[in-house]
Amino acid sequence: MQNKHLSIVNKTRGAMPRVDFVRLKEAVLGANYDLSVALVQPAEAKRVTWETKRKKKPSNVLSFPLSKNSGEIIICPHTARTQAPDYEATRDDFIAYLFIHGMFHIKGHEHGATMEDNERRVLKRFGLEVEL
Numbered sequence: 001m002q003n004k005h006l007s008i009v010n011k012t013r014g015a016m017p018r019v020d021f022v023r024l025k026e027a028v029l030g031a032n033y034d035l036s037v038a039l040v041q042p043a044e045a046k047r048v049t050w051e052t053k054r055k056k057k058p059s060n061v062l063s064f065p066l067s068k069n070s071g072e073i074i075i076c077p078h079t080a081r082t083q084a085p086d087y088e089a090t091r092d093d094f095i096a097y098l099f100i101h102g103m104f105h106i107k108g109h110e111h112g113a114t115m116e117d118n119e120r121r122v123l124k125r126f127g128l129e130v131e132l
Helices: 021-028 042-053 077-087 091-106 113-125
Strands: 006-010 034-039 061-067 070-075
Touching (some): 006 021, 021 091, 021 113, 034 091, 042 061, 042 077, 061 091, 070 091, 077 091, 091 113
Parallel strands (some): 006 034, 034 070
Antiparallel strands (some): 061 070
């Protein structure tokens, strides 16, 4: 999937999640922010996690600001599927949450109450059900 400021590559064998990536991106980062998203298999998520964080298990989401107006997000749908029940969410709603979470990291937010409040606001606005 591609539009002028959002590119998504599905490197898994699974179907694309039913997530409105374009509208979510515009709500959090703005219409003119250039963002690429890669949906990857656990092995690739594990490799990138090791290379960037020196942790041995695959991250569910990784985010990388590249410049003031561009960034990249990597999401592992397999890991999201296994974690979604812990958040009382469907796989797709949890992937949407991970996308939102990654975008707030790109904006410079750290884990904490302010970030969670912002995430909840976006989740509510888009009718996504995820228990944080």
